[in-house]
Amino acid sequence: MVEIQRVSKTFQKVVKEKTVEVKALADVDLSIRDKEFVSIIGPSGCGKTTLLRIIDGLISCDSGQVLINSRKVTSPGPDRAVVFQTFALLPWRTVLGNVEFSLELRGVPKEERTQIGRSYLELVGLAEFEHHFPHELSGGMQQRAGLARALAVNPQILLMDEPFGSVDAQTRQLLQEELLDLWQREKKTVVFVTHSMDEAVYLSDRVVIMTPRPGHVAEVLNVPLPRPRSPDDVRRSREFVELTNYIWESLKKAMRRER
Amino acid sequence: MNHRLTANLASILTFAIIWEVLGNSLQTILIPPLSQVGSAWLRLVKTGGLLENLLVSLGTLAVGFLLAVLLGVAMGVLMGRFREVEHLLDLYVNALMASPTIAFIPVLILWFGLGVQSRIAVVFLFSFFVIAVNTQTGVKHADLALVEMARSFGAKEWQLFYKVELPAALPMIMAGLRLGIGRAVKGMVTGEMLLALTGMGAMIMQYGSAFATDALFAVILTVLGVALIAMKLVQALDRRLTSWKVEIAVE
Numbered sequence: 001m002v003e004i005q006r007v008s009k010t011f012q013k014v015v016k017e018k019t020v021e022v023k024a025l026a027d028v029d030l031s032i033r034d035k036e037f038v039s040i041i042g043p044s045g046c047g048k049t050t051l052l053r054i055i056d057g058l059i060s061c062d063s064g065q066v067l068i069n070s071r072k073v074t075s076p077g078p079d080r081a082v083v084f085q086t087f088a089l090l091p092w093r094t095v096l097g098n099v100e101f102s103l104e105l106r107g108v109p110k111e112e113r114t115q116i117g118r119s120y121l122e123l124v125g126l127a128e129f130e131h132h133f134p135h136e137l138s139g140g141m142q143q144r145a146g147l148a149r150a151l152a153v154n155p156q157i158l159l160m161d162e163p164f165g166s167v168d169a170q171t172r173q174l175l176q177e178e179l180l181d182l183w184q185r186e187k188k189t190v191v192f193v194t195h196s197m198d199e200a201v202y203l204s205d206r207v208v209i210m211t212p213r214p215g216h217v218a219e220v221l222n223v224p225l226p227r228p229r230s231p232d233d234v235r236r237s238r239e240f241v242e243l244t245n246y247i248w249e250s251l252k253k254a255m256r257r258e259r
Numbered sequence: 260m261n262h263r264l265t266a267n268l269a270s271i272l273t274f275a276i277i278w279e280v281l282g283n284s285l286q287t288i289l290i291p292p293l294s295q296v297g298s299a300w301l302r303l304v305k306t307g308g309l310l311e312n313l314l315v316s317l318g319t320l321a322v323g324f325l326l327a328v329l330l331g332v333a334m335g336v337l338m339g340r341f342r343e344v345e346h347l348l349d350l351y352v353n354a355l356m357a358s359p360t361i362a363f364i365p366v367l368i369l370w371f372g373l374g375v376q377s378r379i380a381v382v383f384l385f386s387f388f389v390i391a392v393n394t395q396t397g398v399k400h401a402d403l404a405l406v407e408m409a410r411s412f413g414a415k416e417w418q419l420f421y422k423v424e425l426p427a428a429l430p431m432i433m434a435g436l437r438l439g440i441g442r443a444v445k446g447m448v449t450g451e452m453l454l455a456l457t458g459m460g461a462m463i464m465q466y467g468s469a470f471a472t473d474a475l476f477a478v479i480l481t482v483l484g485v486a487l488i489a490m491k492l493v494q495a496l497d498r499r500l501t502s503w504k505v506e507i508a509v510e
Binding site: 056058076077078081082084086088090091092093101102104105106133135149153 | 405408411414415418
């Protein structure tokens with residue numbers, strides 16, 4: 001269980017040699033159940049990525065706290081793993097080397113980590129590409145490697161920061177299906193940051209709508225669509241359309257208010 | 260690659276022919292024909308001590324350059340990694356990199372005398388700063404996304420440095436080495452000409468002042484050969500170490 005309690009964060013920004021305070025998050029409250037798939041959606045500047053980094057422990061919050069299984073988050077830990085928007089693969093390592101990286105940092109012996117690395121590459125469909133370098137792969141394949149690297153440490157919680165934001169639309173849909181498939185089998189808690197309403201509704205149990213300046217939770221929406229979800233049926237269903245419309249209206253209202 | 264080799268050979272051949280023809284037709288001591296330079300080279304190898312002098316020069320070059328690489332990379336890493344070190348040393352490194360290294364030779368003579376230490380110091384000073392500055396830039400500008408990724412997966416400080424920042428800086432470090440080896444060769448000859456007369460530098464001075472132009476050119480060509488080979492060796496090392504880099508070269 002992830003409990004986000006009254007989390008606030010302010011950044012100091014230097015604009016024209018003056019220090020300006022930007023309130024990225026204000027009193028964010030959210031609870032995420034075990035093995036739940038939760039998406040956080042909102043326009044740029046609503047602090048969704050900041051929130052994800054606070055959950056991971058990469059940055060600290062000014063006030064409030066994040067609890068994971070009742071323990072306070074102070075730094076990154078083995079119970080969490082991040083999938084990054086920019087893939088963040090090491091260009092000097094092969095695909096397998098990149099997947100092994102997360103295990104290597106934790107001192108897993110060479111043979112064992114190669115074995116684990118290979119099995120996760122197989123899982124994401126990259127088995128034949130283990131000796132390729134990242135720049136030899138398409139964006140979608142690079143992100144599969146990023147996903148394999150995160151899964152390889154067997155985290156309870158997968159933190160995904162707009163993971164499919166920089167791949168083309170067709171690949172994006174494929175990756176979404178594959179992710180759901182994996183999630184159904186591996187059953188992890190997923191916190192998924194996105195700005196795509198379609199993606200949020202299709203994937204999630206709940207969608208958290210955030211609004212900017214300062215970033216806070218405007219609304220939390222249940223997605224009652226049955227699982228497993230076949231992409232074509234789901235996207236054509238009335239509930240799906242209604243839910244995405246509802247999110248859109250909600251976001252519009254919030255953005256108008258801001259103006 | 261084959262294309263390039265052919266072009267290189269053609270270029271050398273053309274240059275050699277022009278030199279030979281020009282030398283034969285002008286009949287001046289200023290430009291001896293290439294064939295004459297060639298026979299002077301063979302004579303120098305057999306009886307003139309060219310190889311012995313070459314070994315002296317190469318020894319200085321190797322020691323000076325290796326020291327410059329070791330200390331230059333170490334200092335560049337410290338400057339790139341720790342802002343305090345950078346702020347302390349930045350001024351000096353930039354000033355010394357831009358100023359003519361020859362100006363320090365009198366100081367080196369005072370410190371190290373006229374022996375081999377001074378010549379090694381010259382090679383070192385010629386190549387050290389460019390290696391340090393390039394290393395610093397490389398370490399400092401490691402991709403923040405990769406650093407954050409490593410932190411997120413629980414990298415400790417030394418792992419972050421050893422497994423992310425250092426490999427990320429490698430292309431820049433190698434760029435420093437490529438520039439550094441060229442400067443080191445210059446330092447080698449400069450030291451031998453201005454300090455104790457030994458090695459290639461001594462032969463250049465000796466044959467230059469004796470108007471033995473065929474021998475002079477023979478030595479100069481040898482220096483060019485040393486420079487080229489040293490450069491190619493560093494390039495080969497670079498290609499080996501940074502083969503993962505996205506190739507942007509046009510074939």
